[in-house]
Amino acid sequence: MPPRTGMNKPRKPRPSRARGLRTTTGCLTCRKRRVKCDEGKPRCRQCTKSERGCVYGQSTDVTATAALSEQDTPQQSTSPAQATASVVAESPTTRKSIAGDIDPQLFVDSPELRFDLSPLTLTTSLPSPNSAPFEWYDLLAEDAINNIQKHNLGFDQMCLSRRQSPVPDEHNFDPRLQSPERETFVQEPWRSPEAIPLNDDQLSLFQHFVSSVGPILDLFDPLKQFSNAVPRLAINNVGLLRSLLAVAARHLALHSDAQQSSINVQTPGSNISESGLHSPLLEAATQYYYETLHYLSQNLLYPSYTKSSEIISTAILISTYEMFDSSGRYSDGGWERHLRGIFWIQRSQDNNGESKDGLRRGAWWTWLRQDIWVAFRESRRTLTIWRPTKRLVDLTPDELATRIVYICARCVDFAANEKHYDLSIRIDQGDKLLQALDDWYHILPPSFQPIYSLPMAESGLFAPIWIHPPSYAAAIQMFHFARIVVLINQPSLGGMHAFRQRQRFLDESVETICGIAIMHVHQGRDSPSAFANYQALYAAGLCVQTPVKQSAILQLLEKTLNVTKFPPKTLLDDLASYWRAES
Template sequence: MPAQKPRKPRPSRARGLRTTTGCLTCRKRRVKCDECKPRCGQCLKSDRECTYPQATDDGAATTGSSGQEATTSPAQPRGSIVVDSPATRKSIGDADMSALGESPELRFDLSPLALSTSLPSPNSAPFEWYDLLAEDAINNIQKHNLGFAEISLSRRQSPVPETEDEIDPQLQATGQSRPTDAAFEAWKSPNIIALSDDELGFFHHYINVLAPILDLFDPRRYFANLVPKLAVHNVGLLKSLLAVAARHMALLSDHQTAQNALNVQTPVSHSSLQDTNSLNNHNPFLEVATQYYYETLQYLSQNLLYPSYTKSTEIISTAILISTYEMFDASGRYSDGGWERHLRGIFWIQRSQDNNGETKDGLRRAAWWMWLRQDIWVAFRESRRVLTIWRPTRRLVDLTPDELTTRIVYICARCVDYAANEKHYDMNIRIDQGDKLLQALDDWHRILPPSFQPIYAHSTPQPGLFTPIWIHPPSYAAAIQMFHFARIVVLINQPSLGGMSEFSRRQRLLDESVETICGIALMHQGNDLPSAFVNYQALYAAGLCVQTPVKQNAVLQLLEKTLEITKFPPKTLLDDLKRYWRAEP
């Protein structure tokens, strides 16, 4: 038997197996990197941050001032980008070059708030979210005086049902047998759930008034077209839909206004609600909304026992509707309320289902964007970072016009990250980060097709007022609003080392954003409720920039009219602007 050749000693992991190419994340993990950009295969698969070291002229990787490898790619000069061939370079103008490559928002590096705390495991995420809901609901049981027992909201006290019939008796109509189809889920109703006259009125209000708010950036209108169809087969989703509809109607101070908002004949039982209100001087819609909200939690406490339910589109739709309910229920500040905490719980569920802004499932994708829109406002008001840790993978040039409207939502989230209170930061790094975001905004704006241009702009505004601007469809107008909101957020938070020329440039950009925001708000302030939910955010940001009393008063009037339409947030937002103006030197 021939002697075996001595085996070549394996290099230690500290030396021979250390990779010197690839992204920094793979190098730290000591795994093979395929070096794809903007995200390599390993990072894309594990949903990790993917960053590459900077390269100097001689190709060597640079390090930061602390001696560690740089964690972000440098901002590319405008118009300088590598294309696939000289022919491609010749066919594209310099002004459009940067739009074809890695837009800066794809590599902007600010660790979101969500990374500062440990994340629950995917299997436990729905339970952790529910525990947040139940904890706050139990604390408020006595205040609402609804007769709910605390034990009915505690999932830990709910025994695992021995039979499916114990889960939810409302799921099956009386006298009908349960289907034996293997695809049937016990937490779904095989038959359409019957609606009372009251519930039918709330159902109409949701479809006609609230769903368009949720669907503003979604051309397929999943919350209007699909969610109601799912709701009539799922008690939990149905109760959350009725809860948010009743809660919004409670915000309408005039009950006649609430009836008109239905756009249908008001059921007789709604008249009885009005009579009760006049006698007892309380808001019946608020009581009904709270009742539906607690019934939703009761359903969740029992049906979270089904793994298929925790991964379903029904639970993520329910979570978004509950969050919208809590948005209407929130007061001026959010750090001490349930809405802000529960947004974090929805983040956990989104992560557990692998939902993001590019998910193939349309409803899951729409729910993700709606959740981000809500989190952007809370993060902005609380001076914190947004919760998402996802990054887009598609280039601007590959997006459709409708997808460009959601991309600006993502860039806006990164700008709100930038505005978060930072106790310590390097001024040069801070300036560079702001420049990257401004470049990302500029890239997005320059690649917009002509359909985003105004179809009407009045040429002779009154002195001191704004020029009305009409952009159609409303989602495109809202995207332009968010663009200018995001640009203002960056400009007022970015340090400056420049002189008068830099000051003049910033002031010109701020003035342009204010004029556009207010011009669009003038045209969309009528009864366009979905647009108003973007207008109030943009108008508030515009108010942070105006300095003359005439324009301050004009912004204040626009914002007040918009808040009168949305009924959210409270009009304390007007007082915040006034205090801000008084505090200015």
């Protein structure tokens, strides 16, 4: 009998369940969930249906999927921040970071994109977009009128009253003027067609602004808008020019001896001999400040002006003037109140940290940096309610530098005196912030690494650290400032392990902050960087306990304040008082 067909035919080997049946295609999210993916681009059907982030890997290796699965189940003894760092270190190599090789695709979302908005700004009544510039000006004028007699500049307070004449007929305005993209192409009644002439003293102040004040404001801005674009706008706008001269003179007054100053502005109505001001530079600064307010009172009636780059630039310069003019206690001064007014204008213009217009974007970050310091010192929440939309993996190195400013603002919110939440909620909030900080740090490219540093054994108490460019050094300072703020305000359930881990993080932040600050002090008068260093040094001082380190930080902070001249050296007394209270 012939054999049956196929009886002795060898069977085809079955693929291993561990290899052949496991898919190596599809998005990482579906592979992590172990569901079938239709590989739709840019977003597959499963992720669209479940509203999940849809990310495709650059490798067919299943290691990425395993890493994603492990991210949700860290070991019991590992903190969330450490778990993320561990996953990052073990993932496929597609991008080099400051902490090693990482796969940016693993960062499907960034924690800071989900932070709660600030209740302070949500519960505070906000003016309408059209009235925001007027509300802001009224705050300025009210405080200026209260101080007008003290300055004795010959100003009549009626000069600060807002012009109430009707707005010119609509047919005289092009509706395109409401669009920021078109405003520079149309001649405006409030914009001079020719460059405004400057006398010798004004030219000196103008040059000081470009060389010294602009770089302070531009520390995180690679386009250097306040050093480059704002001066060009100012030569065709009287109000912006006056505010520029005001802040330049006020900054010079902080650094110069009044008796040695060669700048002595005599404007009509000024009376230096009878004025309560003791410095010609301070006299000039105050005079220009009031002239700026007078200009605003006359030109706010133009709708195109209230939407312009000139008014937001003027607002930032006025705020900077008031920052230099403040005594260090902000809750009873104009600077803190006027920051809120700038917040209203920013909202009315729809400006934020991702605005396409470089000047508006730069102005927003500059305003937030000022508000962070005031909010921190006054134990209040920051004013911003904007939330970034870009993920960490989508940011350029310069954008990563500014992202830490936003995360820092959220950390200052956490430290505010609104601590009525129960213990578990506060701990959870702190963990989320620490996770966001950790994610930011571990995705940094190598350009944020030190160019030069000394081993601790060779350098004494703190090892000098040099990071270049300065904006990246400032970003690292803000990272450690923010981490200290969270750690010293986050409750703890106790335990020796948790205590040691927290102390290790604090010690690391103190050493880095002081190392960067030491390098800047040795390099000379680096004013822009010093404005990041003094904040970080003050925070470092809050978490050191040994007299030796306290003395070293106090000396470093004093040298830094000698460069910035802001805030006043009463900040040293505040830190010393804090140590006495804690001892």
